[in-house]
Amino acid sequence: MSSGKSETSSDVSRRKFLKVGAGVVAVAAAGAAGYYLMSQPPTPPTTTTTTEVLTPEEIEWGIWSWGVELVQDNARIFNEANPDVHVKIGDYGLDTYGSGVATAYAGGKPPDMHYSTPDITITYQNAKNTYDMETDYPEIKQYNDDIYPGYQSGLVNPYTGKMCGLFYYSGGQTFCYNKRHLEAAGIGDQPPKTMDELRDQAKKIKAKSASDKTLPEFPLGYFAGSWGFTECAVYTTLLTLTDEKPPFLFDEDLKPKFDYKGSPLFNAIKFIGDTIWIDKTSTTAVTQYDEATTVKVMGSGKHSYIWMPDYELAFINATDSKTGKPATDEAYNIKFAVSPGSGRIASIYRTYLPSHTANDSGARHRDAVWRLMQFTGGKTTNTKPDFANGKYQVVKRLAMQAGLAFPYISMWDDQEILDSMKAWCDPLARKDALALAYDFFNDPKMTTWWDPWFGYWLGGFVRPKLHSIWLGEHGKPASDDYILQTLNDMAAEWTKMKQAAGG
Amino acid sequence: MKGDLKDTLIGLLPALIPLFLFGFYPLGYAAYVSLFRYNLKYPTQYGFIGGKNYVDVTQMYYFIGSLTSSVIFAVVAIPIILFASLALAMLAAREFRGSGFLQWLILVPWGIPYVVAGLDWKWLFDSNYGLINDILLKLGVIESYQPWLTMPWPAMFAIVISFIWVTLPLPTLLFLAGIQSIPQELYEASRVDGAGALARFRAITFTWLKPIFLIVVILTTLSSIQVFDPIYVITQGGPADFTAMITFYTFLEMFNFLDFGHASALAFMIFIVSVLLIFAYFYALRMGRLRLRA
Numbered sequence: 028m029s030s031g032k033s034e035t036s037s038d039v040s041r042r043k044f045l046k047v048g049a050g051v052v053a054v055a056a057a058g059a060a061g062y063y064l065m066s067q068p069p070t071p072p073t074t075t076t077t078t079e080v081l082t083p084e085e086i087e088w089g090i091w092s093w094g095v096e097l098v099q100d101n102a103r104i105f106n107e108a109n110p111d112v113h114v115k116i117g118d119y120g121l122d123t124y125g126s127g128v129a130t131a132y133a134g135g136k137p138p139d140m141h142y143s144t145p146d147i148t149i150t151y152q153n154a155k156n157t158y159d160m161e162t163d164y165p166e167i168k169q170y171n172d173d174i175y176p177g178y179q180s181g182l183v184n185p186y187t188g189k190m191c192g193l194f195y196y197s198g199g200q201t202f203c204y205n206k207r208h209l210e211a212a213g214i215g216d217q218p219p220k221t222m223d224e225l226r227d228q229a230k231k232i233k234a235k236s237a238s239d240k241t242l243p244e245f246p247l248g249y250f251a252g253s254w255g256f257t258e259c260a261v262y263t264t265l266l267t268l269t270d271e272k273p274p275f276l277f278d279e280d281l282k283p284k285f286d287y288k289g290s291p292l293f294n295a296i297k298f299i300g301d302t303i304w305i306d307k308t309s310t311t312a313v314t315q316y317d318e319a320t321t322v323k324v325m326g327s328g329k330h331s332y333i334w335m336p337d338y339e340l341a342f343i344n345a346t347d348s349k350t351g352k353p354a355t356d357e358a359y360n361i362k363f364a365v366s367p368g369s370g371r372i373a374s375i376y377r378t379y380l381p382s383h384t385a386n387d388s389g390a391r392h393r394d395a396v397w398r399l400m401q402f403t404g405g406k407t408t409n410t411k412p413d414f415a416n417g418k419y420q421v422v423k424r425l426a427m428q429a430g431l432a433f434p435y436i437s438m439w440d441d442q443e444i445l446d447s448m449k450a451w452c453d454p455l456a457r458k459d460a461l462a463l464a465y466d467f468f469n470d471p472k473m474t475t476w477w478d479p480w481f482g483y484w485l486g487g488f489v490r491p492k493l494h495s496i497w498l499g500e501h502g503k504p505a506s507d508d509y510i511l512q513t514l515n516d517m518a519a520e521w522t523k524m525k526q527a528a529g530g
Numbered sequence: 531m532k533g534d535l536k537d538t539l540i541g542l543l544p545a546l547i548p549l550f551l552f553g554f555y556p557l558g559y560a561a562y563v564s565l566f567r568y569n570l571k572y573p574t575q576y577g578f579i580g581g582k583n584y585v586d587v588t589q590m591y592y593f594i595g596s597l598t599s600s601v602i603f604a605v606v607a608i609p610i611i612l613f614a615s616l617a618l619a620m621l622a623a624r625e626f627r628g629s630g631f632l633q634w635l636i637l638v639p640w641g642i643p644y645v646v647a648g649l650d651w652k653w654l655f656d657s658n659y660g661l662i663n664d665i666l667l668k669l670g671v672i673e674s675y676q677p678w679l680t681m682p683w684p685a686m687f688a689i690v691i692s693f694i695w696v697t698l699p700l701p702t703l704l705f706l707a708g709i710q711s712i713p714q715e716l717y718e719a720s721r722v723d724g725a726g727a728l729a730r731f732r733a734i735t736f737t738w739l740k741p742i743f744l745i746v747v748i749l750t751t752l753s754s755i756q757v758f759d760p761i762y763v764i765t766q767g768g769p770a771d772f773t774a775m776i777t778f779y780t781f782l783e784m785f786n787f788l789d790f791g792h793a794s795a796l797a798f799m800i801f802i803v804s805v806l807l808i809f810a811y812f813y814a815l816r817m818g819r820l821r822l823r824a
Binding site: 123125126129130132133150153154156244310311312314315320323324327329475476478479483484485486488491492494495498500520528529 | 570571572573574575591592657658659674677679680681682766767768769770771774778779782784785786787788
C-alpha cells in the first residue's frame, strides 16, 4: 500500500503531462490542417450526381421440408437474376408445418410468402393476417383463365372475394387400376366405367385370386388413413357416386345438408363399408394407409384399384436407378383412368400464400414478393413476370423433376412436360382424370373449424367415426340407421363448432 | 450461516437457472395460458376466461374416450411391467453362467428412444409385411395376414408392448438392487425353519421389496399417463380413436387445432395428477429408507 501523499503528487504530475500533451497535439493538428487547406488549388463548383445503391429487398419464403434442395436452387436462380431482391428460405418442418407457421404469425413475423393448405389458409384469412395479391396486382386474375374450374376457388379469399396467390401444386385423388390384374382375371384391359361395374370387377378378381395367387384377395383399396386423405377417400367416393350438383355437405349458410338416408355422404360411407363387409373386396387395413403405405401396397399388387394422389404413381411405375430393374413388383402395370361413376374426383392443392408482411413494408417489398410468386407459381421469362409470353418455370420444373401435377391448362400443351411423364404414366389419361377434379375444400367454402371437425391431419370428430363404421365396430356392415345416427352426430358437432367460432 | 446459504445458492445456480427457465417458467406460463381463450385460429378473441377452458375440455367430444384409453393403457401396462421386471430381476440376481450378459441385455432397450421403438413395433405389426403376421401364419395360428393395428385391442397391445420394452429396464434395476440388498441370512434361517420357495418369496422377498413395488408402480404410472410417442408413431390414435389417450389430444389441441388454452388446460390437468403421484413417490421413498434403516 502506498501513502496518500505520494498518490496525490503522482496524479497531479500525470494530469499536467496529459494537458500539455493534448495542447501540443491540438496546435499541431490545427497547423497542419491550415497548411493543407492553404496549399490546395481552388476547385471549380461542380454538379454532383449521387447514385442511390439500394440494398436487396429481403423476402422470406416459408416452405415445408419437402424437396428443400430443389427449392433452394429455385431461390438461387431467382436471386441471381434479381440482384435487387434476396429470397431467404424458411423451413418450417413437415409434421409441424401448420403449428410452425401459426407460431410465426402469432409472433408477428410470418414469412412473406409461404406454402399453404386450405385449412391453414382460412385461418389466416379469417384473422386478416394475409394479403390478397389482387388488391394491388389485378393482373393476377389473368391466371384464372388458365386454371381448371375445380381449382379456381382454391385461390380466392372467401372473406374478400379476391385472389390471394397462385398454385404451388394441384393434383387430385386420381383413379388408378392394375392392368395386369384385370387381364389375368379375364376382365380385359378396360377399367370400369360405373361404380357398379367396379364392384363387379373387384368381385371377379377376388374370386379368381383363390386359384391365381398373383391376384389380390382385396382388389379394392381406399386411401383412407392419415394425413388428410380420409376425407379425400370419402369425398372422392361421394363424388363418383352422385350426379347431383355441388355443394354436397353444407348449404350456402354452412348448415349441414348431409344428414339423411340416401344423401351423397351417406351413400359414400355405406359404399366403402359394403365393399369391406359384404363384398369382402376391400379390407379394414385401408384405415391405416398413409402415403408410403399406399405406394407399397399398390406397388406390391395388394389391390387392383385405388384413388390416390396422382404423383404417387411416379414412385410405383419407376425403375431402380442402381439395379436398372423395376422399383416395384407391379411397376408399369398401374394406370390412370377417369374415375368410374361421375368421373369427378377430389382435388388436392397447395398454394403460395402471401402474409401481411408482404404488404407491410411498402411497395418495393410487395413488388418483390409478387415477382417471386410469379416465378414460383406463375409465368415468367428469365424469372421476370411475363404472363403473355412467359412459361411456368418452377411449376414446370416440379412437374418434370418431381412428377407434381398442375392446374394450368396450357401446360398440358407443353410437349416437354408430357414427354417427362411418359416414363410413368399416360399423360392424357392423367389430364382427363384431373380435369374433372372438384374442390371439396370449398364445399361451398372452407371454414376455420373444418379441420378440428373432420380431423384433417389427425384425430378430429368425423375421422374416428367413419373409421369406426368401416372397422365393423357397429355391425358388419353398419346398419343404415347407425350411419344416419353418425351423420346426425356429425351435423350436431358441426353446428356446435360453428357457434363456438362465432358463425 | 448466511455466507453458507449464499455459497450454496451460488453453487446451485447452474442447476436452478435451467430448472426455472425450462421447468417452472413454462409450467407457470401453461397455467396462466389455461385461463385465457387463446386459439391461434381466432387470435382476435384472445382474453381472460377463468376456468372455462377446464370446463370446456371436459365437455369436448374426445375427453371421456381419451381418458378411458389412458386408464385402459395404464391398467394393462402397469401390472405387466411390475411382474415382468420383478421376474427379470429375480432371474438376473441369480448367479449362473451368462447372468452378466443377461443383466446387460435387460438394460439395452433403455437406450432406445420411444419413437424408434414405436417404429420397430409398427413394422412388426404391419398388416402386409409384419413379422408377427409371418410367424403366426407359419405357426398356423392365422389363415391370412391380419390388419392388427385396425383392431382395438391388438392396437392397444402394440402400444403397450412398445412402451414396456423401453420402460422395463428401470424397474428391473430397482428390483435387482432391492433383491441384492436382502440379507442372505434371512433366506438361510427360513430354510432351516423349513419354509418353501413360495413362503420364502412371500415372507422375505415380497415383504422386503414392498416399498420398491410402490416406487415402481408410481414411476410406471407417471410414465404411462405421459405416454405419447408410441401412440403418435404406431396408431396415430386409431383405430377409431381407441388409442387416442389424453396426451394425444393435448398434442392435437396444441399443434393441430392450435387451441393453446385447451391444450394448456389439459396439460395442467395431467400435471396435477403427476404431482399427486410424485408426492406418493416421495412417501414411498421415505418408506423405503425406513425399511433399509430397520
